[in-house]
Amino acid sequence: MIKLNTDHAFLNEDIASYQGQVNELHDAIMNKTAKGNDFLGWVDWCNNYDKDEFARIKKDAAYVRENCEVYLVCGIGGSYLGARAAIEMINGLYGKDKYKPEIIFCGNTFSSTYTKQVLDYIADKEVMINVISKSGTTTETSLAFRLFKQFIEKKYGKDEAKKRIIATTDGTKGTLFDLATKEGYTKYVIPNDIGGRFSVITPVGLLPIAVAGIDIDALMQGVTDAFNDFDTADLSKNPAYAYAVARRILQNQGKNVEMFITYDLQTTMLAEWWKQLFGESEGKNGKGIFPAAGTFSTDLHSMGQFVQDGLKIVFETLVLFKNPTEDVIFPEDADNLDNMNYLAGKSLDWVNKMAMQGTLEAHEVEGNVPNLLIEVEDMSSHSFGYLVYFFFRAVAMSVLMLDENPFDQPGVEVYKKNMFRLLGKK
Numbered sequence: 001m002i003k004l005n006t007d008h009a010f011l012n013e014d015i016a017s018y019q020g021q022v023n024e025l026h027d028a029i030m031n032k033t034a035k036g037n038d039f040l041g042w043v044d045w046c047n048n049y050d051k052d053e054f055a056r057i058k059k060d061a062a063y064v065r066e067n068c069e070v071y072l073v074c075g076i077g078g079s080y081l082g083a084r085a086a087i088e089m090i091n092g093l094y095g096k097d098k099y100k101p102e103i104i105f106c107g108n109t110f111s112s113t114y115t116k117q118v119l120d121y122i123a124d125k126e127v128m129i130n131v132i133s134k135s136g137t138t139t140e141t142s143l144a145f146r147l148f149k150q151f152i153e154k155k156y157g158k159d160e161a162k163k164r165i166i167a168t169t170d171g172t173k174g175t176l177f178d179l180a181t182k183e184g185y186t187k188y189v190i191p192n193d194i195g196g197r198f199s200v201i202t203p204v205g206l207l208p209i210a211v212a213g214i215d216i217d218a219l220m221q222g223v224t225d226a227f228n229d230f231d232t233a234d235l236s237k238n239p240a241y242a243y244a245v246a247r248r249i250l251q252n253q254g255k256n257v258e259m260f261i262t263y264d265l266q267t268t269m270l271a272e273w274w275k276q277l278f279g280e281s282e283g284k285n286g287k288g289i290f291p292a293a294g295t296f297s298t299d300l301h302s303m304g305q306f307v308q309d310g311l312k313i314v315f316e317t318l319v320l321f322k323n324p325t326e327d328v329i330f331p332e333d334a335d336n337l338d339n340m341n342y343l344a345g346k347s348l349d350w351v352n353k354m355a356m357q358g359t360l361e362a363h364e365v366e367g368n369v370p371n372l373l374i375e376v377e378d379m380s381s382h383s384f385g386y387l388v389y390f391f392f393r394a395v396a397m398s399v400l401m402l403d404e405n406p407f408d409q410p411g412v413e414v415y416k417k418n419m420f421r422l423l424g425k426k
């Protein structure tokens with residue numbers, strides 16, 4: 001369940017007044033006639049996904065967990081952010097047994113320092129790699145994959161290397177597909193009609209997430225529950241669409257920057273995933289809300305000044321996880337040299353929630369910064385699946401309301417053209 005609270009958002013239009021437009025766009029999403037309809041496969045993926053492949057993911061993940069210390073996930077953008085967001089949010093950053101094997105993300109940078117340091121770090125470890133690319137030609141990923149493939153082949157020999165490399169890519173074509181077929185790697189399919197930033201609920205996300213020991217049945221149940229809960233255009237019953245409309249109203253009020261806020265450090269990658277989802281979907285033809293993020297209270301000590309007191313272009317979308325995964329009771333100290341005894345006996349989660357309430361009041365009342373509150377039960381795998389689907393539906397509606405295609409990203413190609421010219425690519 002997700003609840004949207006707009007009480008702190010200063011909306012000067014009624015969400016319900018957009019019901020007519022939302023009805024039409026909802027039908028277009030469900031009937032797959034909306035703009036960009038070639039990429040609406042995520043909508044009912046929970047009913048259509050390949051159950052045999054899903055079972056294979058669980059089997060292969062168990063094999064990986066037994067046979068390596070480091071699992072390299074080689075991908076960029078939608079081919080790594082979702083998995084990383086899930087693993088960090090659900091397992092935490094330092095989960096003990098859960099982090100078996102250690103998962104390292106590569107293929108998402110050209111940084112020589114980062115790449116060499118990963119190569120050095122894994123030199124004496126048992127390693128497997130999952131290379132993930134929908135297009136099969138992304139340069140960051142291809143470059144890193146060649147380096148790590150050669151590392152694995154040198155370490156284990158060509159035959160054993162084949163058992164240590166898994167490729168997730170298109171089901172029938174592309175450079176990575178051809179390479180993986182030729183080499184005889186285990187392959188997973190990225191469906192044609194699901195774009196990278198919507199692919200965390202496909203093998204792209206599910207395999208690394210399962211390797212991290214996370215319950216992917218519960219995750220997919222979360223997606224299914226969200227699909228059923230959001231199967232209505234009624235804005236009083238569908239918080240995903242209500243959030244989409246609230247964003248449009250806030251932008252009409254001059255709020256061109258949206259800050260995705262949480263109060264848990266293990267969700268900073270969730271924010272990165274959200275930034276890609278909204279940034280690539282919405283930033284088109286001079287339109288869109290700029291997606292930014294903050295993890296509070298940490299970032300209040302760096303960004304808090306601007307949010308409170310700076311140019312009034314920001315609204316906050318506060319994702320509040322009601323129940324923490326862990327909690328700690330703050331202890332009494334006989335000497336009280338740090339003057340912290342006033343918190344003795346309180347839970348850290350209570351302190352965090354008080355910080356949140358105080359910040360909300362400060363930003364709302366004195367800062368005049370609108371806040372949309374999204375209340376989520378917890379940081380479980382079920383909630384993760386539910387939450388990502390909530391954002392899928394919200395972003396589709398939000399962007400369609402701008403009369404743009406939510407599912408392409410033509411602007412990303414521009415830097416690539418220049419880079420290829422400079423690299424001398426033929």
Ligand SMILES: O=P(O)(O)OC[C@H]1O[C@H](O)[C@H](O)[C@@H](O)[C@@H]1O
Pocket residue numbers: 076077078079132133134135136137138141196197280409412
């Ligand atoms: O999975 P790939 O084809 O390698 O793409 C990885 C990423 O890079 C591209 O440039 C796109 O902008 C992203 O939407 C995509 O997620």
